[in-house]
Every structure is written in structure tokens, then in C-alpha cells.
Amino acid sequence: MKFFGIDVGGTTIKIGLVDEHACILDKWAIKTDISNQGENVLRDIYHSIMDYLKSHQLTLDDIDGFGFGIPGPIKDSKVSFCANLGWGEKDLKKEFLELLGCEKKVKAGNDATVAAAAEFWKQNGKYSDLVMFTLGTGVGGGIIIDKTPLDGFNGAGGEVGHIVVDFKYQFDCNCGQKGCFETVASATGIVRLARYWINEYQTILVDDESLTAKAVFDAAKQNDPLAVFVCEEVGYYIGYTMSMIAATVNPQVFALGGGVSQAGDILLSAVERNFKKYAFKAVRNTEIILADLGNDAGIIGAAYLVK
């Protein structure tokens, strides 16, 4: 079986042909044309795929489904809004089926949910329920329950980045709230915390453009006092937030993905310690893994939706 997984970003659209074993058979990228409220996006994807099929002696009959990952809230394959693409409400499934002109499986999911689906598929039946945090510029969350991605009633299921968990720093969040999880647990949040404490702790870090999350993790590996303290703070917020989610949806496993997860053991051990400290005993042994599908997660997870 063959599926197209389409990872729609604000700059680039990644398109991949994926088989039933989550293997990418081929992939390419096109630019995202966000002019006129992104009205060309779906048509550009359609034409790019049709060109590909033609040049590979394939037809739509060879394809079993089209899955989309979209950076915005989605419910039943309908987009509520998507600032990065200029989209307002959009019935993606209906519009793409009109372009195809034939009955096919078409589904769309939020990009963080799609990343969770990719990790889930990659684990190949090891887990039935998974919650994934994607720690990048912000924090995305994806929830798979009983093998099914959870959209939520407004398409905001798994929007864990906007759970208010910090009452100590109360940094402003882009969403308008203060103290959201992503203000202290994203790559941006880590830099923010390092800057906040830079005069209070000994450190090799310097407050200029060299101060990145990666620089903090590298310094922590050398036992830099500031960097170690920041990793502990971030580990607390991640572990504590996981403990709340564990007592709510009680997943089989938490997966940490995205740039921040590349900190590896130093962060993971702080996360695990804090998770066990705050988690209800019935869920205290929930497994926590590092996920890293890299750049292909969006393609694979999107294909999972129509598998």
C-alpha cells in the first residue's frame, strides 16, 4: 500500500510517498505560497503530486490515501484557522477531494498530533497510547489514545504548551497568558531561563546570540552551575506537567521530541525525577522515552492518519 504524507509548513511543504511499514519510498519539498490567504497551497500540492505520479508511471489508483499535517487546530480534517498559512476556516478534506476528482481517503491533523502519530507508528505496535511533547520554538503536544489521534472538540487536543504551570517567573506567552508551559520548557524558554539567572550563577555562558538551548545543554554536560540549574528547572516543569497529564489520560508512554530532547540524559533524568515526585502512584511508572524521527516525522505521521 502507498500513502502520501504531506507536512505543510509556513515556508516549505514536504511531500513523501510512504508504504505500510512507515518507510518513505520517495520525498521532495515545494515552497509554500502564502499569498492571498494561502489559496494556492492545496492546488500546488495537488499539481506537485500529479506531476510526480506521471513522471513515475503511477496513477491515483496506485495511492491509498493522502494525509496532511497542518500547523493549527484541526477537527475531523477541518481547519479552524492557521496563521502560518493565512488560512481561516477550511474544509481541507472536501477541497482536496474536489481537486482529486475521485474518492480517496483524505485526512488532516495538527502537526504536533501528527508527530505523535509518527512516533507511535515507528514504535510498531509496542504502545497503544502515547503522549508526545515536541519541544522546539514552542511546545506542541500530541495524544494518541487506543491507536487514534485525539483532535479534541475544538481541534485543541494536546495543546499542552498552553497549560499554565509556572507561577514563579510568570513570563508572557504569545497566546496572551502568563506562565504557560512553553514559556519555560521550549528552546526559547530555556534561553529565557538562562538569561534570567545569568548573574546569579557561575557560568561559561555569555548573554549574546551564542546563548542557545544547545549551548545550555553543552555547558550542563560540563557541569556548568548555571546550565545545570536551568536543566533542573526545565526538568521540573516537564516532569510536573507530565504528572498532571498522566493522571488525566494515563498514557502508556510519554515521548519527548524536538530540539530540546537532544539534551539527552541530563534533561531526561531531571524529567524522570520530577515526574515520579508528582505523579499519582497508579501512573508513576509510566515510561518516558526520547523520540527523534527528525525532519521526516511530519511526512510519516501524516501518512499514518490515512493508513
Next chain:
Amino acid sequence: MKFFGIDVGGTTIKIGLVDEHACILDKWAIKTDISNQGENVLRDIYHSIMDYLKSHQLTLDDIDGFGFGIPGPIKDSKVSFCANLGWGEKDLKKEFLELLGCEKKVKAGNDATVAAAAEFWKQNGKYSDLVMFTLGTGVGGGIIIDKTPLDGFNGAGGEVGHIVVDFKYQFDCNCGQKGCFETVASATGIVRLARYWINEYQTILVDDESLTAKAVFDAAKQNDPLAVFVCEEVGYYIGYTMSMIAATVNPQVFALGGGVSQAGDILLSAVERNFKKYAFKAVRNTEIILADLGNDAGIIGAAYLVK
């Protein structure tokens, strides 16, 4: 169609015959025999039901399913443990089918999940996703997603009473943690908060056995300063906890049930105000309703499981 809904408590087992419209056609109760690790419980239920059927000229052929509500964690109708009944691990479905001696739909759920199912069924298709808090001696939680009760991987889905949300009082919880949601939001928690503040605020309340959650609510309705303050505190913890769950599972509606919910508007307005303060904008308009199916919720919700 006819179902038996069986609400198994540590003292009493309520058994009800329920039709496909969530109407109770008949109901009765038997005592719970918890001797010998509750080994007689299922057999007692079976005999009571067979006696009922016989005396009403009915047979097992007239019954479409048997649903159970159990006060403990349950996964796929298997009990992990149930302190109130003396049960350890128990494959309830298998054991009850052996008693029946024929193929029937048999399912079991956690009692708080079953209460959520009852409210969901009562709403008759108005909602597809619902999260219910049952505020009583403790705080139970039940989650229905896309019409399906969420068990969670360890049967601990919806155990919201043990989310740590209080860092101010840090009261000890029965579960071994400090600051669990139920330490400040259950009926017991309300009394605890009133006692904690009784010397700091003017009040008509007296610190003796007359100090109940209901007494606090009654006093709040008369603008008693202590009682009003306690309602505000409880409203904060409920509203804040809801905001976290809203950004995780994004339900269509929250239902507040149990004794504490009978406080009515005074508590509900504090809950709504605090929910809107902390909730992510995409979920800020999630509806909050008061649920009160009373004592029949367990029977109706258990029957829903096999409907």
C-alpha cells in the same frame, strides 16, 4: 432493549434494569459481602439477578448486557485492585460470563467514569466529549471522548483528584502525595480549608461537627466572609484544574457532580471565572454544567457501558 446496570459499592450493591433510553425500569439493592476478599460479590449479584428474572417471568434472553461500576482502577473490564471490595486483580468480565454460562455483553468501568457516562447518556447526544468531576469525600473524574469512556493504560484515566495543584497549603492526601486536587476541592477539602482560615476571617461557622461543606455553602449564600473566601479558593482550584485538562483533552463540556456541586451558583461562578482566567484561548469557551443524577448515576452509567 434491556440492560442491567450494577453499581458495586463497599457497603451496598445497587442493581437496576435500564432501557435503551436511560430509563430505570426497576431497581433494588443488596448488601456487599466483603468477607474472604469479596469472593462472593459477583456470585451474589448473579443470584440476585437470576431471582429477579425468574420472579418477573424473564430469562437471560431478554437481557442485552450487564454493565458494572467499580470503585477502583479498571482496564478493558479487568480490575487492577479494589480496596473497598477486598479485590486484587480480577477479570470481572470472564468471571461473570462463567456465572452466566452464555455469551452476553459484559463490561466494567471505574465508578467515576461510569458517573460521567451517565451524565453523557442523560444529555442524549448533545455532547460527544465530556469530562466530569465528582466532588464528594474525594474527587473522582470521568472522561468520555468521542462517546467512549477513557480507561487509561493502567485504568487510571480521569484520576484528576490526584493531580497536584496546590503548592500553598500542601495538605497531606490519602494517596501519599501532598497538594492533590482532592485535598482542596472535595467536601472534605472544603471543611479543611474552612478550619484552616477560621481564625482569620469573620464567620458564623463554628469548628465542631456542624462544620460541613453544606454549612460552608449555606453561610456563603449569606455572604459570610470566611465561607465566601473558601468558595473562592475552591473555585480557583477547580477552575484552574479544568484549564489544564481543557488544554489536554479539549472536551466539549465539563460537568460538576457530587455533593459539592450542590453549592450551585456561588461555586459555579467562581469556577467559571477562574477557568476563563487560566484556560488557553482556543478552549476558553468550553461549557461548564452542574450534573445531578443523584443516586441512580451509577446504575445508568454502568448500563451505558453495554448499550
